[in-house]
Amino acid sequence: MNRSLLSLFCAVAACAQVPFERLVHPARESGNWLTFHGNLAGTRYSGLDQIKTINAANLDLKWIYQAQSLEKFEATPLVVDGVMYTVEPPNTVIAIDVRTGRPYWMYRHPVPDATYVCCGNINRGLAVLGDTLYLGTLDAQLVALDMSTGRKKWQTKVAEYTNGYAVALAPLAVKDKIVLGPAGGERGISGFIAAYDAKTGKELWKFHTIPQPGEPNFGTWEGDSWKTGGASAWITGSYDPELNLVYWGTGNPGPDWNPRQRLGANLYSDSVIALDADTGKLKWYYQFTPHDEWDFDSVQVPVLADLTWKGKPRKVVLWGNRNGFFYALDRTSGEFLLAKAFVKQDWATGIDEAGKPIKAAGMGPSAEGTDVYPGVQGGTNWYSPSFSLRTKLFYLTVWDDYHTKYHSWDQTYEAGKSFSGGTAYGGFPAIRRDPFITWDPSWGYGAVRALNPSNGEKVWEYKFRDVSDAGILTTAGDVLFSGNREGYFFALDARTGKELWKRYLGGGVAASPITYMVDGAQYVSIAAGHSLFTFGLRK
């Protein structure tokens, strides 16, 4: 059946079924975009190759969807058999015709006034499984929607939002489960990663990202500090079907900038955690920044790659961490393989052979403030990196050569209230600001950077004047797509970093691009400002 007939048939029979098998084999249907990362491995790499380095300059605008919300538009859409599903802030799900950009239906989740997410009332996307879409909400609910009608099937409480919990990430569908974790690391939550029955919403397992009494590794937090230690899990993890392991990054320990209130390694904050997908049991963990003092969340996307490592094939997980170091770990065992700084940093003098950072003296937050590289948004943050199956390079968005003054003070925990134990600020652009770029270029810069994952060395970089909160997409056409806060969306040669095409979209890009097929033609979509833009090749 060709795509047109399939789409017509699906429109009549509402047959858009996405069994888990389809998620396991995304390469068989590159025309769709079925998960937050485009695949379960977290590579944000597409097998589509119509748009190539030689024709990317012919990209042209196809349609724009304008959101009704003026919050940041950070969601990655899904595309399933001719229909795009995305979320505009705060928690409004839309089904959009990929040919025209016109909506089919809209579901508005009622969000109470009292929710609070640190950095905007945003949502980053959906999961799909069977005929159901899954939405995490700012009031910490998991909502299942019929993908044909947008009607709610069921709703499950994930956590108590009045205590600072929220769900902003796109859930991950694994077999018959929906996996997610909460945000709230600045609110004294107690983090977890949990799996829910995709049919009923019943909780099936829950892994505490701060060990509870009686669990292994309990006791890495002094006194009762484990009760309010954060270790949130606010970006979507990855899944290896062969190993049946779910990989997930965890957030900072709290209070963020007062480590004196939580002596110890503070497991499993700032870690990657490998969990058995069926039981939620811990297979292994690796902590990037033990006893973090700077808010170095490790919620980056776990990128699963199969590489030749020192002459032998190895299953690895690649990680560009907010702390400024790039890591490679064996994803079967968690064995530390490599760490190398990818931006200017001075909080550590290096990483020892066991993979532990050697902290520099006197760099912790202080009452009068301590200047540290990288600054508070890290060397990178939550924006999706990419790994190209063709170039074998790892791509990430970096903030380089900038610093922040980290202040610390004692703070008493109060349920649901800010629990940061200090503050961090400096001259470099804040998360929310006006559209003028008039600061000193010496304060730092943003870039897309390509790294050789075997040694962490820079291969090329594409530098901005501003920084970027945009994720990265790579394709089989050897084209890399990304954007930045300046409002540009661009295509680069994934092998060289050469600019192929660029458009100013009038608003900062704080989302990650996707690509898919419409009527046999490859399209690329990205949210910028308060709108979603779609491009394809000029005919």
Next chain:
Amino acid sequence: MRLQSLFLLLPALGLLNAQDHGNGLTNPYKTPQDLAAGSKLFRAACAACHGLEGGGGSNGPSLTTGVFKHGGTDEALHRTISSGIPGTPMSAFPLKDQEVWQLVAHIQELNLRKGAMKASGDRVHGAQVFAESGCVKCHTADSPGGFLGPDLSRIGARRSLAQLESAVVDPNREVTPEYWSLRARTKSGQTVTGVRLNEDMDSFQIREPSGRLRSLWKSELASYEFVRTSPMPSFKHKLQGNDLQDLIAYLASLGGAQQ
């Protein structure tokens, strides 16, 4: 919601003990304990944008000038904190009502400590000094003026008295990047200068001395540099008697405060 229903709900909840004296609500939480709590809250919730001492930061104005664009009364400050200011980075802070009042108390204490509203000069005469000393040729204040220098029509809400005096007597002491100029040479040999209004990867947006708004592609420039000094002369020895303090008093009054 937010403000309207907040105020509808609060009396019923017994949260609001503020008194209405006919001029709006007044802060019922001003004890030393409230001030200490407000100080703590300020560090956690406000300092990242407004600075630890409220003197202003990269993303928020000084709160120590005694002039508040959106109102400096107890009620107005309460409204700003609890409801935010749409279209600005100032978001609503979902704090308990008592906490908001404690913050209001702390912010007003910051002003008293910094000596805001204590400008000793005569602002009316200061306006005359402003006009007669040539400031108006380059600056707009409470009436339209030149555009070579920054618009000062709200400067009183953004700068302390000490900062204002420093800017008048020693304009080059601190020229922050948003006031830098651009001096560029095009590949065709033309020299272009102007106030740098904006910039991105590829272009500059400037205002030329003639007032013309102009954009420049970086790819068409042979060279460019930022002029990090101020073209403004020092008025250190140019003002007589009380003229300087009068001028400061005038500048401090600019801000459209709804006191």
